[in-house]
Amino acid sequence: xxxxxxxxxxxxxxxxxxxxxxxxxxxxxxxxxxxxxxxxxxxxxxxxxxxxxxxxxxxxxxxxxxxxxxxxxxxxxxxxxxxxxxxxxxxxxxxxxxxxxxxxxxxxxxxxxxxxxxxxxxxxxxxxxxxxxxxxxxxxxxxxxxxxxxxxxxxxxxxxxxxxxxxxxxxxxxxxxxxxxxxxxxxxxxxxxxxxxxxxxxxxxxxxxxxxxxxxxxxxxxxxxxxxxxxxxxxxxxxxxxxxxxxxxxxxxxxxxxxxxxxxxxxxxxxxxxxxxxxxxxxxxxxxxxxxxxxxxxxxxxxxxxxxxxxxxxxxxxxxxxxxxxxxxxxxxxxxxxxxxxxxxxxxxxxxxxxxxxxxxxxxxx
Amino acid sequence: xxxxxxxxxxxxxxxxxxxxxxxxxxxxxxxxxxxxxxxxxxxxxxxxxxxxxxxxxxxxxxxxxxxxxxxxxxxxxxxxxxxxxxxxxxxxxxxxxxxxxxxxxxxxxxxxxxxxxxxxxxxxxxxxxxxxxxxxxxxxxxxxxxxxxxxxxxxxxxxxxxxxxxxxxxxxxxxxxxxxxxxxxxxxxxxxxxxxxxxxxxxxxxxxxxxxxxxxxxxxxxxxxxxxxxxxxxxxxxxxxxxxxxxxxxxxxxxxxxxxxxxxxxxxxxxxxxxxxxxxxxxxxxxxxxxxxxxxxxxxxxxxxxxxxxxxxxxxxxxxxxxxxxxx
Numbered sequence: 001x002x003x004x005x006x007x008x009x010x011x012x013x014x015x016x017x018x019x020x021x022x023x024x025x026x027x028x029x030x031x032x033x034x035x036x037x038x039x040x041x042x043x044x045x046x047x048x049x050x051x052x053x054x055x056x057x058x059x060x061x062x063x064x065x066x067x068x069x070x071x072x073x074x075x076x077x078x079x080x081x082x083x084x085x086x087x088x089x090x091x092x093x094x095x096x097x098x099x100x101x102x103x104x105x106x107x108x109x110x111x112x113x114x115x116x117x118x119x120x121x122x123x124x125x126x127x128x129x130x131x132x133x134x135x136x137x138x139x140x141x142x143x144x145x146x147x148x149x150x151x152x153x154x155x156x157x158x159x160x161x162x163x164x165x166x167x168x169x170x171x172x173x174x175x176x177x178x179x180x181x182x183x184x185x186x187x188x189x190x191x192x193x194x195x196x197x198x199x200x201x202x203x204x205x206x207x208x209x210x211x212x213x214x215x216x217x218x219x220x221x222x223x224x225x226x227x228x229x230x231x232x233x234x235x236x237x238x239x240x241x242x243x244x245x246x247x248x249x250x251x252x253x254x255x256x257x258x259x260x261x262x263x264x265x266x267x268x269x270x271x272x273x274x275x276x277x278x279x280x281x282x283x284x285x286x287x288x289x290x291x292x293x294x295x296x297x298x299x300x301x302x303x304x305x306x307x308x309x310x311x312x313x314x315x316x317x318x319x320x321x322x323x324x325x326x327x328x329x330x331x332x333x334x335x336x337x338x339x340x341x342x343x344x345x346x347x348x349x350x351x352x353x354x355x356x357x358x359x360x361x362x363x364x365x366x
Numbered sequence: 367x368x369x370x371x372x373x374x375x376x377x378x379x380x381x382x383x384x385x386x387x388x389x390x391x392x393x394x395x396x397x398x399x400x401x402x403x404x405x406x407x408x409x410x411x412x413x414x415x416x417x418x419x420x421x422x423x424x425x426x427x428x429x430x431x432x433x434x435x436x437x438x439x440x441x442x443x444x445x446x447x448x449x450x451x452x453x454x455x456x457x458x459x460x461x462x463x464x465x466x467x468x469x470x471x472x473x474x475x476x477x478x479x480x481x482x483x484x485x486x487x488x489x490x491x492x493x494x495x496x497x498x499x500x501x502x503x504x505x506x507x508x509x510x511x512x513x514x515x516x517x518x519x520x521x522x523x524x525x526x527x528x529x530x531x532x533x534x535x536x537x538x539x540x541x542x543x544x545x546x547x548x549x550x551x552x553x554x555x556x557x558x559x560x561x562x563x564x565x566x567x568x569x570x571x572x573x574x575x576x577x578x579x580x581x582x583x584x585x586x587x588x589x590x591x592x593x594x595x596x597x598x599x600x601x602x603x604x605x606x607x608x609x610x611x612x613x614x615x616x617x618x619x620x621x622x623x624x625x626x627x628x629x630x631x632x633x634x635x636x637x638x639x640x641x642x643x644x645x646x647x648x649x650x651x652x653x654x655x656x657x658x659x660x661x662x663x664x665x666x667x668x669x670x671x672x673x674x675x676x677x678x679x680x681x682x683x684x685x686x687x688x689x690x691x692x693x694x
Contacts, residue, residue, distance in 0.1 A: 054385035054386035054389060054433070055386075055389070055433035055434075055436065055437065057386040058386050058389045058390055058393075058433070058434075058437065059437050061386075061390065062437065063494060063497050063498060064497075066498075066500075067497050067500060070500050082502060082503055083497075096386060096387055096390075097390065099387070100387055100390040100391050100394060101391070101394055102391070102394050102395050102398050102411075103395070103411050103412070103413075111390075111394075127394050127397070127398075128390075128393075128394070130460070130464035130465055130466075130467075131464070131465045131497070131498040131499070131500070132437065132438055132439070132463060132464065132465060132498055133438060133463055133464065133465045133498075134465065134494075134495050134498055134499075135438065135491075135494075135522075135526075136525050136526045136528070136529035136530075137491045137521065137522045137525040137526065138491045138492075138494055138495035138498070139495070139529075140525050140528070140529070141487050141491040141492045141495055141516065142478070142482070142492065142495045142496075142499075144485075144552075145481055145482050145484075145485045145486075145487065145492055146478065146481045148485040148512070148514075149480070149481035149482075149484040149485045150481070152484055152485075152509070152510050152512075153509060153510060154480075154484060154506070154508065154509030154510065155480070155481065155484060156476070156477035156480045156481060157477065160473055160474055160477040161474075161477050161478070161481060163471075163474055164470060164474040164475075164477055164478050167468050167469060167470060167474070168468070171465075171466070171468075172529070179528050179548060179549035179550065179591065179597060180525070180528075180549060180550050180551075180552075180597070181549065181550070181551045181552070181597040181598045182485060182512075182514055182551075182552045183551060183552060183553040183554075183598055184485075184512050190510050193510070194508065194509045194510060197508050197509065198508045198509070208625045208626070208629075214625065215624075215625045224507075224511070225509065225510040225511065226510065226511050226512065226513065227510065227511075227512035227513070228513070228555070229554055229555040230553060230554030230555060232510065250628075250629055250632060251629065253625075253628050264507070268507075294658055325668075328668065329665070329666065329668050332665040332668060332690070333661070333662050333665045333666055335661070335686065335690055336689065336690060336693055350690060350693070351690065351691050351692070351693060353668070353690075354687045354688075354690035354691035355687075355691045356669055357665075357668060357669045357687055358684065358687040358688065358691055359669075360669055360672045361672065361680065361683070361684050361687070
């Protein structure tokens, strides 16, 4: 997963305000949203390249048809959206299914599905009424999702989920032994953030900047709350920078409501979900590092522009950095096994950082 | 009798469409029949849908059969005797591929939908499962949502192996490993596989994206998963890593700046806090048996953390810093 992620970054959720207040959005967007977005490309309607294969279409229909028959009448546009298909593909599939059935292929021997003025109608279930069984992967996925979701604020009632899982267990008892576990960090602030979002309540937070360890007060209006790479983030409209930015939730020291209420739709509209650009904005500084041995985690942990394996086993990685502070922290953690190749001004940063931290140890303690 | 299909002409790429149509018709036919039927009979029923050429028709049929099998629909063949001796008759058992009625209440389906939206798998599996269960993908605007990458091509094989209790063989760190797979853990953006490694003859953890080869699956029912195995606890956390070494000092006292006190408290618990200082900083007792993990943790705080004691650990940190400060 990591290898693929590192070179193919999709654009972060760009904000309309970004051009005017880049400084404040850079770090948070770069470390958080990029990953989420890159990994959730499946969320978008598929932009298929080339025609779909026969078996892809059949596979899709065997899921789609029973789903439609259960509902009888659904808007074409909604079905396309739900199944992430283009309306064109969906119409083609429905029209094809409509002429399938058993000999003699008279109307009563065909799959009874048709399109009527923007609606898909499947009122008479005669073929393909039952869905396909769940694969092992699907079964595990559902059980793992439910188990992980149960721990989060906003989750459906436990007893209801438990009943649903018990019904799944009848199909695949082994899935319920829970061999798949999704580990999400516990985060006490989540409940407050969710409640504030639900109430459209503006918040005052104390938030710590990781590289300077400075705590700043900010007034925020929550847009969404998401997890990525083992951390929770809150995407919010931040009055200090005037921009939508992501705050790591575990770096929020305190949360209080200001008493003001905001307009959800208004704030959400400022998030430009469709706006994609090359993730690596040229405004961020590019550095090339050579990592080896126990510092090769650096090549996996962050989005990289390029990555070259050298003959001696070391890896040259180019990545965009958001501040000198951030780089110095990375270099200190990497130790001797990470080396700045360029730009030249940072070649010495590792030594300088080590000296600065060493100064703390000048006075004996203990 | 040829099919009447006014809409057929509107579709593009006729050859592909015909194959999809033919597959659906084949499945409908076999599902509707209570008795197995031969390819000859199938071709007669699906008039003009298979090639007139015997060999080409056989090839088309075999492809349809294998495509359907890949979708989880096994078409069984049985060799006939008597008048049709030697011919194979085909059938499909609906009960073998159709989902039985789950009997979900609307409330339960709704709960599944919401759960799937809160913990979203960045792949098809979660959604496919929802649709099959008759539920929908929903998009709640309020509340926390987690997206878990589920795109590693190895995941499906591993999950299938777990469900079949079939051992897996793959290359890992340059060695061929044969592993009885017990479970998987998603943590911090990575998937881990937990199982019994026959090479080491011990339980081991493998990071899935570091598997260096294709994965081969062995015979099913080859092992049992140990009772009471806790998958989450099988993969050490960063904190456990810091305690999993053989350094002579197992813990160190570290003074942490006020701004980081909350985070460190969350990491190690209130009990790890030894003292609160007047300036808001605090001293924590943290594990340091694993020097490497300890260094990664400590230096993430750059100059906002300082080892106070024991002197040996403090000296070790000073040596690390001196070594780096003097590096060429």
